Amino acid sequence: MNTESIISAVGFCTYTGDGNFSVLEDSLRTISDLGASAAELSLYGEELISGGRIIPSRLERLLEITGQFDLRYSVHGQIISNFMDKEHLMLQKSVVRAMLELCNRVEAGILVHHSGQAKMPALTRIGDLDQMERDALAELAEVAKGYGVRIALENIFALSDAEYRQTPAKVGETVRAVNSQNVCGLIDFSHAYIECTRLGLDWREQIKAMAPVTGHMHVHDSFGRPYSMTKFYHPAEATALGIGDLHLPIGWGDIPWEEIFSELTFLPDTTLIMEITGNRFATEQADSLARALKLMDLVNSRRIAA
Template sequence: MTHVNSLPVLGVALTLEDLEGVEGLRDFVFAADRDVELRDFIPVDALGRDWREIGRRGRRAFAGHRGRIGIHGPYEGLMVDTPDPEVRAIVQRRFLAALDGLAEMAEGREAPHMVLHSPYTTWHGHNRVTEWDDTEGIRARTHAVLAPVVARAEALGVTLVFENCEDMDPAERVALAASFDTGAVAVSLDTGHAHYAHGATGAPPVDAFVRAAGARLAHVHVQDADGWGDRHWQIGRGNIPWHAVFAALAALPEMPRLILELADVRGAPASARWLEGQGLAR
């Protein structure tokens, strides 16, 4: 039987409002020094306000917390491979502001991370090796957008992680991360996104996404789903084969940080209990 203390500890994606207002959530996070991923930099208007104040407020909120801290970077309307140079400047400005806000919040912390969305779409997946194949273009445009962002991440000691969204080929994101040739760029896996892609677009199953990423997998969004849509359900309410997923994770040279990313953060403690009952995580 697996000893509870040997199980990987789940982190939580949340907002500062969640931490302050959801009953029991602060105790859940602080009692086990769980990793956290702040979502306050996602809203479209967040970086038009004083992002430094978001960072300062976050630093105060997590005083005494010894887990790792990261953020989900902004993504609404921000294509990481945008071809328009004027739009590119806006995307860079948003990402750089988010990085500086993270630095403000995570000052003195070990290994902060920022999640970025993958540039690979279902359209791209279905047009590989046709006359519309844009594989090289996607990579070139992503490098053009992220060059200053990666440089800032390296200077701040932040790891940028590419999260799968519509990705059909789990190896593409891994190759993209490797192409930056820096430890500041790695791979994220969203279990529900992968399960959606498997069920709806013919992508491999979730555990195959883990194996494809291998040692470059630094971060996982843990959410349950039905293979049809992006559900972000409490763990145990969908049909993701969790034993296969955690077996693949356990085979990695290092366990990535595991972040519960739920539509309703109030389900985080119950999700941890469910996975603990399965002998997988706590």
Template sequence: MTDKTLGVGLSIDVKDPNFRDIGSQIDEARHLGANFVELPLHKLDIVVGGRILKDRLADLKERITNHGVAYTLHGHLGINLMEDSHLIGLHRDVLKANLEIAQALGAVHLVIHSGFCRPQQASSVEHAYDRQREILASLGGEAEAADVVICVENIFTYDFARHTALPSRLAAELRLVDHPFIQATFDFSHGYQHCAQVGADFVTEAKALTPFSKHLHLHDSFGRPKDFWTYSLTEDLAFGAGDLHLPMGWGSIPWDRIAAECAFPDGVVGDVELQYRYWSEARATVEAARAFCARLGGAPLAVAAE
């Protein structure tokens, strides 16, 4: 790794509702070359109605301790800070629970998705952005006290039934929030898909967001929206359609241009998000991620693995 990066992570799956498989998943990720593991809070039954089940959190913490890796945490996918006003308080409460869990587990980054809303009058969309920005700004101090960077991940629309920020708009929102503990997760494939949907230039959009991107989601695709019928995931692969979560190098994301032309902050974690059907390529993808991150350059940083 270069000095700019904290390390390379691997997102794991957890199928046992009582977390009994999480230790073996973490050990496998370390065996595959990752020094970070991204834990899927959205698959762990710890938050109930916005309230943390303390016993289950304690059990999870015990199960992830002393595995020789550091952690990031992917928060609940349903958190939507651009939600309608009558629901926004609930989403804020779940986010605050996510932050408390990230602190308890020693995660350096908490990943949440950027908000979305129904396409509607421009003033309503801007009010939704206001809600998201106000909540993020209000949590900056809590995130700093917890020593957890909240990293807002760019997403894309599946059917144009909702609006979400392009990478450049997310960057503009984070610039307005202006807090060192409120940063971005750049999911390159999400950005590639979104730019193709709306006719934006992907590298231009990437250049806007990467200066805020303390966290990276690394997987490949072809930037080809899934807007036509196929029979199966194997056929999606054949057509190169959708957010495929492919091994790096299988798709057409311009990794060389990104590494050469984009600026990144210090303290980056590059996390591999690989579709499990391609898990045989996990080691090669972790190595590709490490090689990509090694090209980012930067100032000295260090992290102590748990």
């Protein structure tokens, strides 16, 4: 762990080949050639786990690929991971256990885990959902501790008022309640922007509340507009309208990155991952990396000055 810096590594997520490892390998090579220091492995799409068990032959191939590159790795767990899913909770936890083992094998220090989701319940049941998630996180934190991995709990947005999601500030409360060195927050700035626009909250105040327990970040641009329409024939149409979770290069949306990184700080040894993939934005990745390195300097220079 690099305790000298707040943000200690910057990089990109891989794009998944849906089990085609050559796509993963090409993605990692691109990230390495750009000069990034970190890569987030999108292992949810690589057909590595079957029924909660790791497939040994595919794991060996994964290790052959990741071992080629001098990158700091994190792992993105299942998109549908959900510790508020009572019906499938045991299955959910079994996959997270397998993902933590994968982290150990590829020497990744972070497992990205999405915060919970449920149909909007009666207000009296929200506390039960929050507690279910906290109990599961505390249980899996002990597994993570054995591997030297932190579970990074990511803030997500709801698609409608019929769906329950925790606000960024409440995700921070969950991390504090679990109170484990092996659970931290993950701020996804665009997700926060979208959700707070939907709820009429001050999103800058929400991420400020979450920042002190944050040990991992997802950076990509947007306009913070909820999904008022969801059918697009091509991702570029959503970009043109500025609607939704766009995963745009830094500077394509209207998030005030320099202002945010001038005022917030995070846990020591935090990694900044740009979810800006080379399959869509290969020609923009180098510029986004340069911008992200400046954001890193904004945070780390304040620590040096202090």
